[in-house]
Amino acid sequence: MIVKTTEPQLSAAADSPGPAGPPVAPGLSPVWIAQRLIRFNTVNPPGDEAECVQWIRGVLDRAGIETRILASDPRRPNLVARLPGRGLEPPLLLHAHVDVVPVEGQEWTRPPFGGEIVDGELWGRGAVDMKGHLAMMMAALLRMRARGDVPPGDVILAVVPDEETGSTVGARFLVERHPELFAGVRYAIGEDGGAELGLGPYARLHPIVVAEKRTCWVRVTLRGPGGHASRVASGSGVVNKLRRLLESLADGGLGVQHTPVVDRMLKELANALPPGVGERVDAFRVAPEDPSVLDGLDESTVRYLRSIVQHTVSVTVLQGGTGTNVHPTEITVELDGRVLPGGFTTEEFLGLLRERVGPEPELELFVEGELSPPPRLDAFYDRLVKVLKAKDPDGVPLPIVTTASTDARLFSSRLGIQCFGWMPLLHAPETVYRDRLHCPDERIAVSALEFGTDCFHMLLSGAG
Ligand SMILES: [Zn+2]
Structure with missing residues (x-):
């Protein structure tokens, strides 16, 4: 068994906030980002997401990505970042929560806020739900900036607190008090998806929550x-x-x-x-x-x-x-x-x-709960499928209904945005992903984080 922690690859300064500077180093990997996110204890309640959100702001600011902080409770801020596009498409929203569920009473093999990498897996609370997912989104945005890729439409990243206990100071606050930030958005990508449905031995499914x-x-x-x-x-x-x-x-x-x-x-x-x-x-x-x-x-x-x-x-x-x-x-x-x-x-x-x-x-x-409009599986859904097919030709993208409810309900019911749960993951067939949600020993394969980042980068750059 190998235990190691990765170090910041090219941008050690990313640990402290600083003014906007030149584009960030391309080596800022999703694994490194996810590790840092996991090490902030954002267990909700109480959440206390401020330090984590400010760290994210520092990373994005240094890459020259515009950010805004919006908060009804200063200890629990929201961050909205915007990467300008070419104006060829409506803005696309990515949304992710940084709070996590408690670990009390659970028997963990590894420290839940350690962010350790063991045998190719990153361990810790939030690795799957959903700091690992947020790390893919951030790494893809940073890669876009570093390479000078301009997306077809603006990309908005909303990082929110409080998803696990009702979203009052998180997504609900944003859609009720700052709907103008999402003007023109037709599609959004958030959490869930990526689960293997327990059918891994039969087919490599890529569920997309519709x-x-x-x-x-x-x-x-x-x-x-x-x-x-x-x-x-x-x-x-x-x-x-x-x-x-x-x-x-x-x-x-x-x-x-x-x-x-x-x-x-x-x-x-x-x-x-x-x-x-x-x-x-x-x-x-x-x-x-x-x-x-x-x-x-x-x-x-x-x-x-x-x-x-x-x-x-x-x-x-x-x-x-x-x-x-x-x-x-x-x-x-x-x-x-x-x-x-x-x-x-x-x-x-x-x-x-x-x-x-x-x-x-x-x-x-x-x-x-909020009543959302019926789902539409239109050209944007087809793009999500196309990206997955390009990155995993033998995999099978699949539209699914989730039994859970996420912040997507607020963006869809309040703002009419068509939301998808899209967490592109490439798993070994035996991986039991869903059983790790809210459970002890939550962890995610390093290769899965890299696969997801590649998929997000392809989608954001318009190549899908
Ligand atoms: Zn979640």
Whole structure:
């Protein structure tokens, strides 16, 4: 096992902020940038992203890339950088968050903020989500500057705090208070994508997120008669109501819905897989009501596929009861609801939920995610595909729907920007990328960071 840390290659001065100067050295690699980013502890809460963002500003300033800092909380600034283009295309937005999720309670083999390189992998919190991704974007911009490449349209890089806990001082602040910074932007690239979907042994997939599910969190309140628990509970007792509620939601979803974007995804996926597996995915596409056709595939892949053909509802937080010897009179249950893309309204979702749980339980929608316009897979999507095909001719780009929600929801719902989750990665087939998100021992292959930077550089230079 080799443990080493790379040193700044040509620009040691990049560690301290300074005035704008000549273009930065071309050797400023994504790995070196990602290492530095990981070493800033930006665990959210509390975030404290300022030092990290100021470091990024120093690097970009020295390369002669114009930056602005915008903040509602000075400890948690946003940075917006702009690389001017030739005016042939609308501006393109790249957005990335620098906050990361906590590491407490997790057993890490390596220090989570060490940024160590071990056996060709860069370790640390944020390596995947999403400091590694941001490093690809920054390295591509720096390469453009260093080579004198001028993009066809302006490239805007928005570096934001607070994605992991609601985006209030991050992307939401930017789109609500400074929408003028994004005037004319039609397309954006942000996080997610790049996951191998657990199908690595069958095909080298390059998932491109074209739509996200929408968060709709619901609190269910159940009430019933109390009484001494030394006697059996009443049939109308609140625990019996809880049992019936859990049974009604046991399969995790609210029934299959056909959406064009999922249909296209499953069609392309079926075509990319070897015949036996591909046929089963196609059978699932035609009749998702029967997921047993997927038996034998990786369990998390099956759960993912089942989650993109229906609105899902997961029971997460249960609260109630005051004493072991007292039948409770009230129990609340929180549901993590995720609504499919394609314009489904909150009312439709709540209507289906009501059908499931019956007329009695009180339902309160306490978090409602933004409703984004339906996805468009137009010429820009084709460019993303073309770049991936050029850089990995044997790989298969694939449009996917993610079950998560990212800052893309704010840029798309508030500003009408078509957002893509595009993290170009080239993995060994056995890499379990998705299982590293928010988990201990998060890490990314150095070669994957370099591949991603090459892809971003090709896209930004207009060669795609
Ligand atoms: Zn993220």
